Amino acid sequence: MVAKIIEGRVWLxxxxxxxxxxxxxKYTYTVQQxxxxxxxxxxxxxxxxxxxxxxxxxxxxxxxxxxxxxREQAVICLKEIGIGAIIAASFARIYYRNCINNALPxxxxxxxxxxxxxxDLLRVDLEAGEITxxxxxxxxxxxxxxxxxxxxxxxxxxxxxxxLSRQV
Amino acid sequence: MTGKTFAxxxxxxxxxxxxxxxxxxxxxxxxxxxxxDNSAAIAEIFHSMGGKQVFDPRVNAIFLDxxxxxxxxxxxxxxxxxxxxxxxxxxxxxxxxxxxICHQVLVEQGLALPGEIVLGSDSHTPHAGVMGAFAxxxxxxxxxxxxxxxxxxLRVPESIKITVRGEFPFGVTAKDLALSVIADHGADGALYxxxxxxxxxxxxxxxxxxxxxxxMMAEMGAKNSMxxxxxxxxxxxxxxxRRPFEPVHPDEDAxxxxxxxxxxxxxxxxxxxxxxxxxxQALRELRGTKINQAFLGTCTNGRLEDLHQAASLIGGxxxxxxxxxxxxxxxAEILRLAIxxxxxxxxxxxxxxxxxxxxxxxxxxxxxxxxxGEVTISSANRNFQGRMGTKTSEIYLANPLVVTxxxxxxxLSGPEEVI
Numbered sequence: 001m002v003a004k005i006i007e008g009r010v011w012l013x014x015x016x017x018x019x020x021x022x023x024x025x026k027y028t029y030t031v032q033q034x035x036x037x038x039x040x041x042x043x044x045x046x047x048x049x050x051x052x053x054x055x056x057x058x059x060x061x062x063x064x065x066x067x068x069x070x071r072e073q074a075v076i077c078l079k080e081i082g083i084g085a086i087i088a089a090s091f092a093r094i095y096y097r098n099c100i101n102n103a104l105p106x107x108x109x110x111x112x113x114x115x116x117x118x119x120d121l122l123r124v125d126l127e128a129g130e131i132t133x134x135x136x137x138x139x140x141x142x143x144x145x146x147x148x149x150x151x152x153x154x155x156x157x158x159x160x161x162x163x164l165s166r167q168v
Numbered sequence: 169m170t171g172k173t174f175a176x177x178x179x180x181x182x183x184x185x186x187x188x189x190x191x192x193x194x195x196x197x198x199x200x201x202x203x204x205d206n207s208a209a210i211a212e213i214f215h216s217m218g219g220k221q222v223f224d225p226r227v228n229a230i231f232l233d234x235x236x237x238x239x240x241x242x243x244x245x246x247x248x249x250x251x252x253x254x255x256x257x258x259x260x261x262x263x264x265x266x267x268x269i270c271h272q273v274l275v276e277q278g279l280a281l282p283g284e285i286v287l288g289s290d291s292h293t294p295h296a297g298v299m300g301a302f303a304x305x306x307x308x309x310x311x312x313x314x315x316x317x318x319x320x321x322l323r324v325p326e327s328i329k330i331t332v333r334g335e336f337p338f339g340v341t342a343k344d345l346a347l348s349v350i351a352d353h354g355a356d357g358a359l360y361x362x363x364x365x366x367x368x369x370x371x372x373x374x375x376x377x378x379x380x381x382x383x384m385m386a387e388m389g390a391k392n393s394m395x396x397x398x399x400x401x402x403x404x405x406x407x408x409x410r411r412p413f414e415p416v417h418p419d420e421d422a423x424x425x426x427x428x429x430x431x432x433x434x435x436x437x438x439x440x441x442x443x444x445x446x447x448x449q450a451l452r453e454l455r456g457t458k459i460n461q462a463f464l465g466t467c468t469n470g471r472l473e474d475l476h477q478a479a480s481l482i483g484g485x486x487x488x489x490x491x492x493x494x495x496x497x498x499x500a501e502i503l504r505l506a507i508x509x510x511x512x513x514x515x516x517x518x519x520x521x522x523x524x525x526x527x528x529x530x531x532x533x534x535x536x537x538x539x540x541g542e543v544t545i546s547s548a549n550r551n552f553q554g555r556m557g558t559k560t561s562e563i564y565l566a567n568p569l570v571v572t573x574x575x576x577x578x579x580l581s582g583p584e585e586v587i
Binding site: 015016018020021024025026028029030032044063064067068069070071072075090092093094097098101102144146147155156157159160161163164165 | 193195205206209213216217218219234235240242243246289290291305306307308309310312313316317321355356359360389391444446531532533550552553554555557559
C-alpha cells in the first residue's frame with residue numbers, strides 16, 4: 001500500500017521535462033526489469049540524481065512534467081527508486097494517469113512549486129491533502145472517487161485483479 | 169441550452185449518457201485498442217492482473233513497427249512473445265513487421281472510424297482523430313486493464329476550436345500550421361484538452377495533410393484532436409471501413425475554452441529547433457545550418473504525398489555529398505504505390521537510402537541514429553534531447569519540402585533555394 005504520510009527531500013526541476021530525459025527511448029525494448037529501469041532514471045536530465053537520491057525523496061517540477069512519449073518506464077523507474085511523490089505545477093496527461101495506475105502520488109500544486117528549493121525537507125499528508133514546506137503549508141484537492149479507488153487498491157494492476165476476481 | 173463540443177458528444181454517446189459536460193468523468197468501451205512493440209510488456213501486465221482472455225479480441229489491433237526488422241535478438245524475442253500472444257488470444261488485427269506505422273495503418277485499414285473511441289498505448293494515438301474518431305493515448309498498465317475489462321474512465325476534456333482560412337503560400341504545409349500553433353501556445357498549450365480543426369483550409373486539405381494536425385497536437389499536450397468529418401473522410405473510408413459507423417459533429421454553438429483563428433496565407437516555413445517542439449523558428453532564421461543527415465518518414469510525414477513532394481524537388485538532383493538522406497515510407501501500402509508511380513526510383517537515383525516501413529530512427533531504436541554531435545533534419549514530430557538515440561545530437565523538425573531541400577543543399581534550406 002501507499003504510505004499516507006511522505007517525508008523527503010526535494011529534487012527540483014523545470015518546465016516541460018519530457019519522458020525521453022526521464023527514461024531514454026533507446027532502452028524501451030531492452031531494459032525490462034524495474035530495478036534495471038531505475039538505473040537509468042533521469043539519466044539525460046540530471047546525472048547526479050541516481051547517485052544521491054534516497055527513498056522517500058520528492059520530485060518537484062514546473063509545468064507539463066512527463067510530456068512526450070507515453071512510456072510508463074518513466075514512472076516505474078522513479079517508483080522503483082522509492083520516490084515518495086511527484087509534485088508539479090502541471091503534468092502531461094498520460095504521465096499523470098501512469099502515476100495513478102502505479103500508485104505513485106502525483107500532486108498538482110503550482111503554488112508549492114514556487115515556494116520550495118532543492119534539498120528542502122517536505123511532509124506530504126495524502127489523506128489530509130496537505131503539503132508542509134519550510135515556508136508554510138499548502139493544501140491540494142482530493143482525486144475523484146472512482147480514480148481514488150484505483151489508487152487505494154495500490155494501482156491499476158491490483159484494481160483490475162480485484163475486478164476480474166469478482167466477475168468469476 | 170448551449171451546444172456541445174465533439175468531445176462532449178462523442179463521450180456521452182459511448183457512455184450511454186443523455187449529455188456530458190467538460191470536467192465530468194465518463195466510463196466508455198473503446199472500439200479499438202491499439203498497441204505495438206510494447207504489446208509483450210502489456211501482455212505480461214495483463215497476465216499479472218489475472219487476465220486470461222482479452223475482453224474482446226476484435227477490439228485489439230497490434231502492430232509491429234517500432235523496431236522493425238528487429239535490430240537485435242532482444243527485439244526479435246520481444247516480437248516472438250507478441251506473435252504467441254496474438255495466436256493464443258485469437259487477435260485478427262495483427263500487422264507484422266513491415267506493414268507500417270500503427271497510426272497510419274490503423275487508418276488505412278479502416279479500423280479507426282468517425283465517431284469511434286480509439287485507445288492506444290502510444291502518445292501519438294490522437295492521430296486517428298483525422299477520421300473524426302476520439303483517439304487518446306494511454307500507458308501500458310492502463311492498456312492491460314482495457315484488454316481485461318474492456319472499459320476505461322476518461323475525464324471529458326475542455327475543447328479548443330482552431331479555425332483556419334485562406335491558402336498556404338508556396339512551400340508551406342500542414343506541418344508548418346501545426347508548428348505555428350505549438351509555437352504560439354507552447355508544449356502544454358492544450359494540456360488535458362480536445363483540439364478541433366475547423367475552416368475552409370482544412371476542408372481543402374488531402375487526408376494526408378490533415379493527418380499531420382491531430383498527430384502533432386500530442387506535442388501540445390492535447391488529450392485528443394479531430395478533423396471534422398466530411399465527404400473526403402467518407403470517400404476515404406468507403407472501401408476501407410471494417411464496420412458501419414456514425415460520425416459525431418460538434419454543435420455550432422458549442423462552448424470552447426479557447427478559439428483560435430488562423431490566416432493560412434500569413435504562415436511561412438517553420439522549424440522546431442533543438443530540443444523541444446515548441447522551440448519554433450522561421451526557416452529564414454536558421455537557413456544555412458549545416459546538417460549531417462535528413463530523415464523523411466514517420467507517422468507525421470511519411471505518406472505518399474510527402475514522398476511526392478520530396479521527389480518533385482530531388483528529381484534530377486542529388487543528395488549533398490557527406491549527407492545521408494533516409495526515406496522510410498509510413499506503410500507498405502505507401503511504399504507499394506511509391507514504387508509503382510516511380511517515386512522511389514527518383515529518390516534512389518538521387519542518392520536517398522530506403523528503409524522498411526516503420527518508425528525507423530524516430531525514437532532512436534535503429535536504422536539511422538545520428539553520430540555524436542551530428543545534426544538531423546527530420547519530418548518527425550519530436551526532437552527531445554537524446555530522442556534519436558544520441559544525447560549530443562541535434563534534431564530539427566520541418567516539413568518534407570524543407571527536409572528534402574536540406575538534403576540537397578547540405579544545410580537547412582527551403583525548396584526555392586534548390587530549384
